[in-house]
Amino acid sequence: MAQKDQLGRRGEDEAAAYLTALGWRIVDRNWRCPSGEIDIVALDGTELVIVEVKTRSGRGYGDPLEAVDPRKLTRLCILAGAWRRAHRDVRARTTRIDLIGVLAERHREPVLDHLRAAA
Amino acid sequence: MSAVAPAVPTAPRSTSRAAAVALEGLAGRIVEIEAALTNQTPGLKLVGLPDTALREAQARVRSAVEHSGFEMPSRHLTVNLSPAAVPKHGSGFDLGIAVAVLGTTGTIDAEAVADTVFLGELGLDGRLRPVPGVLPAVRAAARAGRPRIVVPTASGAEASLVDGIEVVAVPSLRTLAIRLGADLEPVDVEPVPGPPPLRERSTAADLAEVVGHAEAVEALVVAAAGGHHLMMVGPPGAGKTMLATRLPGLLPDLAGEAALDATSIASLAGHGVDRVRTRPPWQAPHHTATEASIIGGGSGRIRPGAVTRASGGVLFLDEATEFAPSVLDALRQPLESGRIAVHRAAARAEFPARFQLVLAANPCACGQWQSAGGTCTCAPAARQRYLGRLSGPLLDRIDIRLHVDRPSAAEVRLAREEAPRVTTAAARERMLAARDRTAFRLRGTPWSINAEVPGSWLRHPDRAPADGAAASLDVALERRLINLRGHDRVLRLAWTLADLRGLDRPGRSEVGRALALRSSDA
Numbered sequence: 001m002a003q004k005d006q007l008g009r010r011g012e013d014e015a016a017a018y019l020t021a022l023g024w025r026i027v028d029r030n031w032r033c034p035s036g037e038i039d040i041v042a043l044d045g046t047e048l049v050i051v052e053v054k055t056r057s058g059r060g061y062g063d064p065l066e067a068v069d070p071r072k073l074t075r076l077c078i079l080a081g082a083w084r085r086a087h088r089d090v091r092a093r094t095t096r097i098d099l100i101g102v103l104a105e106r107h108r109e110p111v112l113d114h115l116r117a118a119a
Numbered sequence: 120m121s122a123v124a125p126a127v128p129t130a131p132r133s134t135s136r137a138a139a140v141a142l143e144g145l146a147g148r149i150v151e152i153e154a155a156l157t158n159q160t161p162g163l164k165l166v167g168l169p170d171t172a173l174r175e176a177q178a179r180v181r182s183a184v185e186h187s188g189f190e191m192p193s194r195h196l197t198v199n200l201s202p203a204a205v206p207k208h209g210s211g212f213d214l215g216i217a218v219a220v221l222g223t224t225g226t227i228d229a230e231a232v233a234d235t236v237f238l239g240e241l242g243l244d245g246r247l248r249p250v251p252g253v254l255p256a257v258r259a260a261a262r263a264g265r266p267r268i269v270v271p272t273a274s275g276a277e278a279s280l281v282d283g284i285e286v287v288a289v290p291s292l293r294t295l296a297i298r299l300g301a302d303l304e305p306v307d308v309e310p311v312p313g314p315p316p317l318r319e320r321s322t323a324a325d326l327a328e329v330v331g332h333a334e335a336v337e338a339l340v341v342a343a344a345g346g347h348h349l350m351m352v353g354p355p356g357a358g359k360t361m362l363a364t365r366l367p368g369l370l371p372d373l374a375g376e377a378a379l380d381a382t383s384i385a386s387l388a389g390h391g392v393d394r395v396r397t398r399p400p401w402q403a404p405h406h407t408a409t410e411a412s413i414i415g416g417g418s419g420r421i422r423p424g425a426v427t428r429a430s431g432g433v434l435f436l437d438e439a440t441e442f443a444p445s446v447l448d449a450l451r452q453p454l455e456s457g458r459i460a461v462h463r464a465a466a467r468a469e470f471p472a473r474f475q476l477v478l479a480a481n482p483c484a485c486g487q488w489q490s491a492g493g494t495c496t497c498a499p500a501a502r503q504r505y506l507g508r509l510s511g512p513l514l515d516r517i518d519i520r521l522h523v524d525r526p527s528a529a530e531v532r533l534a535r536e537e538a539p540r541v542t543t544a545a546a547r548e549r550m551l552a553a554r555d556r557t558a559f560r561l562r563g564t565p566w567s568i569n570a571e572v573p574g575s576w577l578r579h580p581d582r583a584p585a586d587g588a589a590a591s592l593d594v595a596l597e598r599r600l601i602n603l604r605g606h607d608r609v610l611r612l613a614w615t616l617a618d619l620r621g622l623d624r625p626g627r628s629e630v631g632r633a634l635a636l637r638s639s640d641a
Contacts, residue, residue, distance in 0.1 A: 063193045066161045113193050
């Protein structure tokens with residue numbers, strides 16, 4: 001596994017643990033389809049949340065969340081639709097997209113930044 | 120693995136505010152800078168009619184904040200410059216934007232700076248750079264009742280020229296943030312130096328150096344005493360420019376608002392300012408100058424033209440006939456009102472333009488017409504066309520018309536034998552005494568020099584010239600040698616001559632002399 005994938009995996013694990021601690025139910029992880037991949041699908045009460053996790057090992061290239069540009073957000077919306085079509089059995093009133101930035105610096109506790117309802 | 124608390128609360132944050140000044144001409148208005156965090160991916164958007172230099176503030180502010188030891192907020196920032204409809208130019212808003220941005224993250228106490236005005240451009244390293252027009256901006260902030268203004272270190276002396284507002288000069292964003300409560304170690308930085316101050320003209324050109332030209336020297340003193348516009352016609356090499364450069368030395372020092380205006384104009388033009396300018400300015404644009412360079416203009420920010428830079432001093436147009444007719448006629452409005460309003464589709468700027476006009480021209484294309492020892496080779500029609508390029512309405516506003524010829528050999532010889540010459544210092548004393556008399560006579564009126572007095576006031580029966588001197592004027596009027604406006608100008612000149620001689624009112628000799636100065640064959 002390449003180093004960057006390892007970092008990403010670690011960030012996603014952190015995010016999943018954080019969401020569980022919030023009381024959300026993790027429904028799916030690393031779901032793939034021809035349009036791309038969803039990091040985490042969770043249920044916040046009755047709302048379905050598509051979570052994109054961005055992990056960085058430092059601020060040298062800016063805030064982790066800055067990497068999510070409008071194009072990426074559009075793609076997340078398409079993926080959200082694809083996931084719902086593929087899982088008609090999961091009942092949820094609404095769907096939203098959250099972003100979680102993970103700053104995982106060396107020898108430090110990772111810091112999470114949760115941006116709700118990014119789209 | 121433990122869950123970590125989110126770094127940023129999920130509720131949208133409060134907004135943060137700071138203030139800056141948008142300049143339009145010499146007038147400025149306060150611009151409120153609001154910054155608000157919104158729940159979107161990180162970024163910075165600037166709204167409120169910014170120009171290109173201001174839009175680029177986004178990049179400068181971001182870099183400066185990060186190099187000053189802070190982090191940009193991890194949410195989207197919207198920065199609004201209000202009132203949104205007022206056009207804003209330049210980089211002077213950087214500091215205010217940075218302060219508002221730091222206010223949103225709670226780095227500095229946003230409430231404490233709500234009534235403070237911030238001026239300055241940010242370097243990428245977080246140091247503050249001076250911007251042009253600090254003085255008019257500080258005056259505007261003081262007029263708006265703001266108690267405090269923050270400026271770059273290099274502009275501290277300039278900003279302190281304004282009374283009634285506390286000036287804080289800082290070298291960098293970091294230093295300012297520490298003053299405003301940020302928890303950081305101070306770092307010594309070298310302040311960015313400003314442009315070198317514009318030295319005031321020394322009074323090196325003295326009247327005493329003028330050889331001959333006794334009549335012209337006297338005319339200069341009259342022009343200085345009454346604030347009259349002056350035109351000199353004569354062959355090349357007669358000394359027109361040499362005479363004109365000696366006029367500013369004769370004028371009195373600028374005082375009060377006029378001095379602050381002159382200093383503000385120098386500041387707007389990008390010159391360094393360290394003290395109030397008191398000597399009258401001197402502008403001598405080349406005859407290829409465009410209308411915009413003389414009147415003021417430019418796309419985007421409206422810049423002052425030569426008429427404004429000469430305000431309170433002398434505007435000298437050498438080879439006046441070579442100027443574009445549209446440029447010369449554009450001078451009529453400022454000559455009449457002492458102000459110039461420049462209109463653009465998006466904005467309007469008004470500048471002071473109370474200058475004393477000095478025109479110099481050759482009498483004809485070859486320059487020899489009526490000169491001693493010269494032979495004019497121009498056809499009469501060509502000659503007429505030549506000076507005809509100066510329009511009647513413009514010439515009507517010029518009180519003194521002078522024929523300047525080359526000094527003859529006899530005059531030069533006389534001068535060598537130490538004939539008593541008029542020095543600038545002596546002439547200035549006479550001029551000041553005359554101006555005092557004028558001001559005393561005009562007390563209670565809105566005018567202070569003779570050139571400003573309207574004709575209706577001069578023609579009032581109470582102020583008629585002594586011993587029936589008006590008769591010769593009436594004759595000139597009847598013979599159509601002068602029109603009514605010319606009649607008023609002669610009266611005005613006669614009053615200046617009387618003031619110079621210490622008389623209560625002009626008599627026959629003053630009116631006659633004024634007529635000669637006004638209608639001498641030029």
